[in-house]
Amino acid sequence: MAYEPRMTNKNEISNLNHSPKGSRIAILGAGESGVGAAYLAQQQGYDVFVSDFGAVAPHYKDHLLKWNISLEENGHTEAEILAAVEVIKSPGIPDKAPIIKKIREKGIPVISEIEFAGRYTNAKIIGITGSNGKTTTTSLIYFILKNAGLNIGLAGNIGKSFAYQVATENFDSYVLELSSFMLDDMYRFKVDIAVLLNITPDHLDRYDYKMENYAASKFRITQNQRADDVFIYCADDMETIKGMEDRSFNAKLYPFSIEKKVTTGADLENDNIVINTPQEHFEMSITELALQGKHNIYNSMASGIVAKVLELRNDTLRDSLATFKNIEHRLEFVGKISGISFINDSKATNVNSTWYALESMTSDVVLILGGVDKGNDYLMLRDLVKQKVKAIVCLGRDNQRIHDAFEDDVDIIVNTTSASDAVQAAYHLATKGDTVLLSPACASFDLFKNYEDRGNQFKAAVKEL
Template identity: 80%
Template structure:
């Protein structure tokens, strides 16, 4: 730790507060600083633990006096405070990097532009069903650092975003999963796809020949990076387009996994998660399970009885024969593409919110095939109108989840699906995508 044992934590959300607790437990002099207000329950925790903190601004002298800084994933490297720290040569790391030092548990790390929460949850579900002593953390659930401080797990299943990876240096994944790379958050990567792809591939850094790298062999961006890359880890691809010797593939409607002479097969019709994108997610989780040499019976049972996470293609129920689906977690165009691709009925699509420079072009074909009306849910819907006015007869603007649900209900007919899959962030009308999803579900229940 050296003579300077001061550590500053920037951001007092789930990851920051968890990191503060672990740092205090490890004997650091901890100071937490948040540029905005701190939520009451996190403030209460910091007070209960006697950890110094500030909100609504940074005291530069205090932070620049730290030996190391743990920053929340949401803070960009372009933030003035981060620039000052880097200029002074003070290391800035992620919560995952920090917490990883204090556990010898094995790490299963899952990243990708889409599907990572579902795949992480499914993988954790399989491990728990197999009786493994496993924790679930990262971008999901309780803070990794807090669990390292308070639990003793043998395994962690971590959902890792590119923002977390950017500040991870020595941390190593024993099993790394990269689901796909599609344009997202490009504003954080100088609008260069190669920068974003390089960030995703940091999931493989520090891996050795004893480790595993699981990836999608149908993903063009992943293959592009792999072409020029030396990998120490054992590579296990998965594909629904071609046969794979070691990894996973689809043979008609059979999902087949071959790993380390371990063989697994299951009909895709028996999977709890349906739709093409979910076959990929199930393949990735299945390969992890076979790497761990879990029993086929356990894997098959787990993949068959898994319940998807809230706000990700979540069935809200039927009203007058119309199905309502909450996919509020779809905050980018690609996620909405996956949602539409899995629909088997006519759709009334609820779109909109804070547009991150979206290219709606990739949705056009699916919208023409499946969408009978679009209900906009956002303050500025001009780009949605411009993108789809030639493809859909009805495009309506609404200003609340309740109004959107009511309008969509009246536009739909028996047998149709009303799909909330916004392709946008939620901050114009809601606190976050969870708030948007919950308000939508409440509105459906009132119909």
């Protein structure tokens, strides 16, 4: 039987979206999503209580105080939270957190900010999920639709919170980056155009270390879709195809592939992306794409199908695919010094992301790897490392697993514990024509605040060379 995370109490589900105004809504987590949800809930007439187990960032605290919204930090007052008719929780809070267990024991519905905000907008929703490429593809779709003149918002796991934009803007459509954690707490929310890029092992600690549980979370993006909706997916991704075998879909299906011919959807023919929908046809050489590399062909295909489903003009789509600039910290070109290129891919926090980065490299690479290892299986990197990597610079407190994985494949592996030292070491190991690639395959919080901090310190160190 397919795994269905979250609520099992049917009364909880039936109570969703039926809370009377003036009722207490508790919001756990005072980050971007929590603060946005608090503002929207107050606007809709709810009694709002925000609780964060840790310290709240000053700018978020200032917003909540300005709006006269009740806030506590550095701990949870259970009585205040359990008085709520509904709880909106941050995606980062796991189900095993004690406060979540107590909320569920009391039968109080727990939902995401996305679920809550969706009640108060009739905008068309384009939702993107997948283990890798979500942010790039979400940003590319937004760029294409914005260039086409659509009145469109960008939210989810990127930018301003969906709830805050629903409260303050009047967009006709939204492009939402949806993580598995967000999808877990979504029930009635409907995505009009759903994109599933791929499913590879990630965050398995949140899914009982079972791949089928993680996959089930990703497929929640298709729940509630109807016959006039669209589901876009990668026909080359084994886990996606496996997951589709025991599921039924109401929406129109649009696969994309670089390995096989696709009748309706997108495929690769003579190095041209070819997109066919019932009313539309589009072709573009992969050499003209702004985003290069095999993984970015997939991202461009998925984005192009969205554009053609919406019947955007071919010249608008072609111009957007050719001129898009990638997001910060995702294969971001930093500069060239002494003929050595420096690329910041700090957002690569798992092995799959680093594989995609290496796959796109066309020169010899000095690879900066390391950080907080989430149980990484480095085996999938070995062939690319043998082909392309001349040296590895470890950036982390514990680098032993990297040494063990690659000591037979790379002649030089060195240890560093700061971005500055890593950049200096990589610079001295590289020669003219090489690329220094920061693509850590690990989380960042052993030495940095987050992946952005790691990427920014890397860029600053490059500029100091």
